[in-house]
Amino acid sequence: MLAYGVSFFSGILLMSVVFVPAFAELVLGLGKGASGYVVTPLALASAVGAPLGGMLVDRRGARSTIALALVAFAAGALLLVTWVDSLVTLIIALLVAGFGLGIVLGAPLNHLVLDQVDPARTGSAVSVLSLHRSIGTTLGPSIMAVFMASASRDLPAALGGALGGVMQSYLSQHPDMAGPLMNLREQMEASSAASAGSSLDTSWLDQLAAVLPADLYGQLDTAVRQVLKTTMEPAFEHMFLVGFIASLLALVLALFLRRGSERPAGTVPAAGHEGTPSTED
Numbered sequence: 709m710l711a712y713g714v715s716f717f718s719g720i721l722l723m724s725v726v727f728v729p730a731f732a733e734l735v736l737g738l739g740k741g742a743s744g745y746v747v748t749p750l751a752l753a754s755a756v757g758a759p760l761g762g763m764l765v766d767r768r769g770a771r772s773t774i775a776l777a778l779v780a781f782a783a784g785a786l787l788l789v790t791w792v793d794s795l796v797t798l799i800i801a802l803l804v805a806g807f808g809l810g811i812v813l814g815a816p817l818n819h820l821v822l823d824q825v826d827p828a829r830t831g832s833a834v835s836v837l838s839l840h841r842s843i844g845t846t847l848g849p850s851i852m853a854v855f856m857a858s859a860s861r862d863l864p865a866a867l868g869g870a871l872g873g874v875m876q877s878y879l880s881q882h883p884d885m886a887g888p889l890m891n892l893r894e895q896m897e898a899s900s901a902a903s904a905g906s907s908l909d910t911s912w913l914d915q916l917a918a919v920l921p922a923d924l925y926g927q928l929d930t931a932v933r934q935v936l937k938t939t940m941e942p943a944f945e946h947m948f949l950v951g952f953i954a955s956l957l958a959l960v961l962a963l964f965l966r967r968g969s970e971r972p973a974g975t976v977p978a979a980g981h982e983g984t985p986s987t988e989d
Contacts, residue, residue: 710961711820712840717958718812719844721781724951725750725805727852731944734936736795749799750806757810770820771965773811778959780808785952789945852947859943866939870931878924
């Protein structure tokens with residue numbers, strides 16, 4: 709049962725980093741195209757961690773390997789919460805978290821379950837393991853959505869205030885633009901209302917780039933980015949914190965796994981326990 713609990717939390721770990729591209733775009737200010745590539749370090753580190761995890765299971769046993777993986781992910785998640793403020797620091801944090809994630813999603817848990825169940829029940833045991841992970845991956849986005857919804861609730865008012873301030877400041881410097889800007893403001897409000905009802909969708913501003921004065925568009929774009937960063941950053945921090953807490957809870961469970969799971973692959977069980985894992989604490 710403890711192994712299934714670790715599997716459940718591993719699903720939450722996976723989902724806690726699924727919004728990294730949105731974090732890179734809204735908080736770090738990366739472009740929409742570039743932000744999609746920031747998960748590459750996570751994928752590469754996972755690709756390195758997965759086979760290395762199998763090697764560690766053979767040498768050190770499943771329990772030690774799982775504990776190492778969870779510590780690595782917890783460190784990466786903590787960096788995302790407390791340290792990341794640029795693309796470089798984001799890449800470092802994702803490399804650390806991805807390394808741990810690749811290990812914990814790979815061989816150790818499967819080896820642990822196969823080592824502790826009757827050979828006739830291995831198929832069922834692995835299926836239940838996958839089920840618990842799937843439950844975690846299903847529950848994870850629901851938790852994240854709560855944070856996103858809570859943060860975006862005040863976003864329309866914040867955007868309206870910031871954009872209104874920019875418009876008033878611009879009018880004070882260009883009084884002759886009062887008439888045209890009033891028409892543009894009506895267009896902006898109409899475009900914003902038609903943007904699929906999403907507060908995070910700022911495509912309406914991009915559509916007005918051709919008709920807005922260049923300097924005004926630059927000021928509006930800067931104001932929108934700043935509001936998005938200030939409003940949404942706490943939501944992302946909470947999401948990464950969920951991953952950190954989930955990794956610690958999984959680590960606690962892993963430390964209580966039976967010592968039989970510490971036996972490296974291929975080690976012959978002690979006499980009197982042939983074919984069954986050790987129950988020694």
